[in-house]
Amino acid sequence: MKIVWIFLIFFIGFAISTDDNEFAEFEDEFVGSSATQAPEIQREGEPPVLKQKDDFEEEDFGVVEEEPEEAEKVREADSDDAAPAQPLKFADVPAHFRSNWASYQVEGIVVLIILIYMTNYLIGKTTNASIAQTIFDMCRPTLEEQFAVVGDDGTTDLDKMIPSLKHDTDSTFSAWCTGRVNVNSLFLQMKMVKRQDVVSRIMEMFTPSGDKMTIKASLETTNDTDPLIFAVGEKKIASKYFKEMLDLNSFASERKQAAQQFNLPASWQVYADQNEVVFSILDPGVVSLLKKHEDAIEFIHISDQFTGPKPAEGESYTRLPEAQRYMFVSLNLQYLGQDEESVMEILNLVFYLIDKARKMKLSKDAKVKAERRRKEFEDAFLKQTHQFRQEAAQARREEKTRERKQKLMDESDPERQKRLEAKELKREAKAKSPKMKQLKVK
């Protein structure tokens, strides 16, 4: 059958080349047929003979029914080529891409989803940026009043610095402030709801979290600062941080009586390593501000033993990380952003607490107790990791011995090999000799 198709192709070409003038009106039709003929042949080459016959018959009927006039014209004008002219109509009506757009329903829906997603991305991104900028503009006067540098990005020259927010993602913004007494640096970070992502928007409906602002301050460490671990905040958030943070979990405990004594909101909790710390930090002014901005303030954590989150279950530090003086404040932007006065009051409260932590003085008994507790914690940690460190040391010794013996065996020079062997024997003898010395002493 392939030979027949090839023969037809040659015949079509011959017809076009010889009869151009006589059949000018049919030139487009011939070209179209020859263009569509090739892929069809490739396709029909594969199916069996029976199917080809069926296709041939069907198409033949279709031609007769659909275009009787054209068929008659072809016969009248070109009676000699009547037989080969028939197959020219076979592939005249392929299912073309442009003709049936209505069939692409699933594709249309997917494209619509993508367009909606991208539109939401632009709207959400703009909304997040504007909210963050508004909050930052409220904070900026107070920050500029307190810090020499606001909004440092780490690369710009200080004299060309312009206070500005740093965009970490489309929903996270931050500003680095530095150059103040008692503070090394203050990192202000806003984590907005991910409005630019439809998926996150949908998940937000089920588990609402809201916009949040965190302030992380690295406090100066000097010799005359007293030990201090203190945390206060809403019950859910405070208990979550209590479980997570190593310093709170190790040194502090909940102080219910103190919380009641200060008439703090019922949904709040106080954690501290000593009661005296609570009474020092929570003076009447601080308590009144905490009550006033109960909704906006979520959590406050001040510590001189901050080492970050607790290691995961089953893991432990091989060596205690260095503790640092640290302050952490978590605020709820949903209530914070209502008016500028609230923002300024809360920021001033933060700075007041920073200075308070620096100037706070404990009694001698409290200080001694705090130092003893830290010592106990350190000793317990060392005891816990003693076994581990011992095994590590043993492994290191064995590794060294193995390396020495390997070097001895790898040595190719006989003289050097003898020398190394003598040294090794001497070392082994030395390892045994202390026993004799001990016996002599006894």
Next chain:
Amino acid sequence: MQQNGDPRRTNRIVRYKPLDSTANQQQAISEDPLPEYMNVLGMIFSMCGLMIRMKWCSWLALVCSCISFANTRTSDDAKQIVSSFMLSVSAVVMSYLQNPSPIIPPWVTLLQS
């Protein structure tokens, strides 16, 4: 509440330093793993679309690329997003170049039966 005098100290400035890239990446991923998941899913769907010629996989790959793009961090590498997008677009194009017929919607099948 107010501090006496000016609390600012120009001689105690500590410049901002981005965290170590590895630690920063790990922290960012632990906080928000969605971009990584979407990136991997996009790659998988793209490969299915290109190799197995499943049209709906190609379209899903394109959607995953959009989601990954929307959650990009400034610390992330832009090449990753671009290559993910191009891979998914090429998967869609190749699927339809080979077979331009539309996906048969499930509701058409339901209506017929």
